[in-house]
Amino acid sequence: GESVGLHLPTLSVQEGDNSIINCAYSNSASDYFIWYKQESGKGPQFIIDIRSNMDKRQGQRVTVLLNKTVKHLSLQIAATQPGDSAVYFCAENNEGGYQKVTFGTGTKLQVIP
Amino acid sequence: DSGVTQTPKHLITATGQRVTLRCSPRSGDLSVYWYQQSLDQGLQFLIQYYNGEERAKGNILERFSAQQFPDLHSELNLSSLELGDSALYFCASSVVGQGTGELFFGEGSRLTVL
Numbered sequence: 621g622e623s624v625g626l627h628l629p630t631l632s633v634q635e636g637d638n639s640i641i642n643c644a645y646s647n648s649a650s651d652y653f654i655w656y657k658q659e660s661g662k663g664p665q666f667i668i669d670i671r672s673n674m675d676k677r678q679g680q681r682v683t684v685l686l687n688k689t690v691k692h693l694s695l696q697i698a699a700t701q702p703g704d705s706a707v708y709f710c711a712e713n714n715e716g717g718y719q720k721v722t723f724g725t726g727t728k729l730q731v732i733p
Numbered sequence: 734d735s736g737v738t739q740t741p742k743h744l745i746t747a748t749g750q751r752v753t754l755r756c757s758p759r760s761g762d763l764s765v766y767w768y769q770q771s772l773d774q775g776l777q778f779l780i781q782y783y784n785g786e787e788r789a790k791g792n793i794l795e796r797f798s799a800q801q802f803p804d805l806h807s808e809l810n811l812s813s814l815e816l817g818d819s820a821l822y823f824c825a826s827s828v829v830g831q832g833t834g835e836l837f838f839g840e841g842s843r844l845t846v847l
Contacts, residue, residue, distance in 0.1 A: 654834040663735065663823050663838030664776070671833075709776060713834030720789045721766070721834045723776035 628707060630728040639697040641727045643710030646691065650712035653686055654721065655695045658707045664723075667695070667708075697729075705731045736760065739824050739839035747847055751812040754842045758805055758826030764788070765807040766827070766836060767799055771820040782807055811844070819846045 633639045645653065651672055656664040670677040670684045670693075677684050683696040693710050707726040714720055736759035746752055758765050767779040778791035782801035793799075796814075801807045811818060821843050825836035 652834040661840070663737075663825070663840050664836075665735070665838070666835045669833045669835060711834060720778070720781065720791075721836055722778055722791075723768075725775050 628726050628728045630730055632730045632732055633700050634732050635700060635702060637700055639695075639700045639704070639729055641695045641697075641708050641729065643693040643695075643724050643727075644691055645693055645710065645712050645724065647712055647714050647722075648688070648691065650714040652713040653684070653693050654711045654713060655682075655684060655693075656709045656711060656723070657704075658709065658726070660706075664709060669713075700729075700731050702731050702733055705729055735837040735839065737824060737826050737837050737839035739822075739842050741842055742840065743843050743845075745845045745847065746814060748814055748816060750814050750846075751810065752814065752844065754809040754811070754822050754824075754844075756807045756809070756824030756826075756839060758807070758824075759837050762826035762828055762837070763805065764827045765801055765805070766825040767793075767807070767809050768823040768825065768838075769820050770823060770841070771817075776823070779809070814844075814846045816846050819844055 654669040655667040658664045668679045681698045685694045707728050709726045710724045738757040740755045763784045766781045769777045779793040780799050781789040785801050796812050799809045821841040823841045825838045827836050
């Protein structure tokens, strides 16, 4: 597949270790915060979201933490696998039901076998 | 497979030309979004339509326009193309009213302007 070729920060993690990807957001009024995964040659894919009135949400092997005090969002991936290698984007949804979703800069996760 | 279809997958054209990118949303989704992804700027929101009407506008150039048709498919028109318009253009759709920000993306149309 073709690569987007973005100039992004890269996080290299050993297979089996936990990964933590961080994101700073700007809009305190956002209703939801979301993480997307983009594999090479594909469109972004929804991973998990968290409502603004929560501070933690868990999914399958993923956990999202929200710290509204410092406007910080993180994605934790447990037991990172080669298939987790991708670019990860955080995003904010701040138009209520009409969902104006704004993406932050991404982080490239590289899993070392 | 997200259920969102974009055509064409690749497009090469010259400066000054005009192109149309097409998007078919997931069955039942009323809302369509267009994003531009380039080397320097990540995913930039361009425009959103809901059931045929424009709902939100981002950093979309005046040379660009879009519409959503009664069958809910959408087209993004790019005119007077410049080298800097070379990018991946993504369409996404969603279930409006859910409010969570979960969008379903197509695989994109890669535009190369020579």
